[in-house]
Amino acid sequence: MFRTTTLLLVLGLGLGLAGAAFGGQYSTKDCPRIKLKRQWGGKPATGLDYQVRPIRYVVVHHTVTSDCSGFVECAEILQNMQSYHQNQLNYHDICYNFLIGNDGVVYEGTGWGVTGSHTYGYNANGTGIAFIGNYVEKLPPQAALDAAKSLLACGVKQGELSEDYHLLAASQVSDTKSPGLTLYNEIQEWPHWLSNP
C-alpha cells in the first residue's frame, strides 16, 4: 500500500516537472518530449523575428550530418550546427525550428513562432523541421517519424500551426535534395502534404 502511494507521488511529480520544463505555459498533452535549446547547450539567438501565428506551412528537411540517437551525441551535432550557422553563415540562430533525433526526441531550434532560415520564401510563414541524418537512401526510424507527426498534431492543438497547414518537402520549393528521396516518399503519405505548392 505504502509503496504504491510513493510510486504515484513520484510519477505525479515527474509529470508536473515535465510539464513545467517543456511546455512553458501551454498544455503538453499530446505533445512529444522537447529538449529546449538551453538544455542541449545552444546559444541565444542574435536576433528574433517573431512570426504571425498561426503558421501556414511546414517544411521538412534532413540535416545531411551523421544521425544520432542519444542526448549527448545529438547535442554535439546541434552545437556544431548552430555555431556554423551563427558564425559562418551569419544567421541569427540554428536555421531550423525543430530537429528530430533517431531516438524520437524533438530538439528545439528557433522553436515555435520564431522565423528560422531553412527555406527561402517559407521562413516567415513556415516551420522548418529537420530529421538529423541523411535520408536519401533510408528512412528515419519509426520513433523519429512518430515524434514528427506528434509535434505537428501538438502544434495545431496549441494554435501554433494553422488547422489546415500545408506540409512540404524542401525539395518541392527550393533547389535541394533535402529531405532525401526516401523520406520525401514517406511524407507524401502524411496528412496535409501539398502536392502542388
Added chain:
Amino acid sequence: MQGEAMVMMLLAACICHSWSYKVPNVRVKLLEDGFRVAIPDETGVKSVAFNVNRNRNFTSFAQGEFSMQVRSPKDGLWMHDFLHNELRAHDTLYIWTSVQHERAIFRDISEPKQVCQLSGSSILEGCSFSVGKPLPATDQTAETATTPVTTSTTTTLAPCEPSLTEVSPVRSTSICKGQLIFEEHFEQLNESRWLHEVRAPLDTNDAEFVLYDGKASIQHGNLVIKPRLWSDYRPDLKVSSASLDLAERCSGTHNRQKECVLHTSGPIIMPPVVVPRLSTKESFAFKYGRIEIRAKLPKGDWLMPLLLLEPLMEWYGQTGYESGQLRIAFARGNTQLRQPHGKILDGRILYGGAVLSTEAAQREDFMVNQRRNEHYGNEFHVYGLEWSSEHLQFTVNGQPYGELLSGFVESDINPRWRRGGPMAPFDRLFYITLGISVGGFGDFVDNLRTASYAKPWTNKHPQARLHFWQEQNKWLPTWEHPELLVDYVRVYAI
C-alpha cells in the same frame, strides 16, 4: 474614376486600421523572487513576446537574457513573471516587446528602466530614499572640515542642506550639499571599483586608432595609464596581417562584431596602439555634482587624454554621442600643432566641454578653452567641472575658465533631447572614464602641422590608420611622456 477613389479610400482605411496599433509601454513590477512584465490587452492582439536584458542595452532585436512568448492574456494583461532571479538596486532593465496585432507584427524598444524606480522596489535593499534625514555621524568622514566639533554633552550634527546630486547605486542615507560622494587616491588599484575596458572603439565616424586593453598601474600613489605599440602588446601577431577575437574578455556591449573581433584586410591594419581605459560604469555614477581630477596629461604627438563623464544608460540613444559625453579636460599631446592660417591647437590650450557630434569640425562647438605659454602636460594640475541643472563650469587649479549654459537641446542635434529637461542630454546619470586615445577622426581636423611634419592621415580616409602607423618614425620619438598620471579623483555633491 469615382469607384477607383472609393477603393483607394477603403484601402487607406484598411491600412490605417491595421497600422494604428502602437506597442504600449511595458510595465515592470518587482516580485519577491524576480519581476513581472506586462502590457494591457487590446482588441486584435494575438500574441506578445518580451525580451529583457539586465545592464546590457539592446542594439538589435536580439534574444534577451530573459525571453518569453505569451500566447494568451490573463485578466486583461499580456504578462509574464520571470522568476528565480534577484535584481539589485542599481540594475537597469532594457526591454523590447514584439506584438502580433491581427496579422501584423509590431516591435518596440522601451526606455531603460532603473530597478529602484519600478513599482514594488521598496522590497529591495538599497532603494529606499530617506529624504531630509540627517546623516549618521559615522558617515561623515568627508565632512570633518565643515562639521562643528561635537561636545561631550550635546551631539550637534552639521545641518544637512538637501543636495541636487543623485548617485547610483542609490544610498540609504540622504546626500547633503558639499558632501564628498566619491574619492579615489590610487594608493592601490581597486579593480572592483575601476572596470578595465577591453574593446575596440566602435566603428563610428570618429574612431580613434587604438585598442582598449591592458591594465593601468599604480606608481608613487598615481594611477598610470600608458599607451604601448601593438608590437609590444602582441609580438606574435603582425599588425598588418592578423586576427584577434577578444571573446569572453571583451567588455563591448554595443556591437560585439565590431568591438570584440579584430582582423586585418588589405590596407585595414590592427590598431597600432593599445592603451588601458578604466571606468566606474559598474560601481559609481552621478547626476549633477563637482568633480576634481588632479592629473598630469600625456605629452606626445596625437595623444589625447580621456578624462570623461559618459552616460550610464544612454537614455537618449546609443549611437555616436546621442546621449552626450562630457570632457572634464583635455589638451592635445602635441607640443606644436597649427592650422594653415596659424590657429594653435596643441597642448598649450586646455579644453573642457560637451561632445555631441562625431565630426572633428564640430568638436569645439560646445567647448571652452584657456591658453597658456607652456604645455599643460608639463606638470600636475587640478581639472574641475561643476555640473548643475543650469550650467557646466570648468576650472583649472580652482580657477574657473569657462562656462556652458544649457542650450544643447536647441542645437537640434538629437530631437530626443526635447523629451528631457533644459539641460538634456546632461540630466541623466554619468560615470567616470579615464584613459588615452590616439589619433582618430574626431579630435584632429585635417591640414594640421606639427613643428616638423604634416598630420599623417586624412580624416575618414579608409587607409587613415595605416598612414598613421607608417609615419611612426615621426611621431613615436615625440612621445617623451606619453602616460596619463592621475593623483586623485573626487566628486562632491552640490
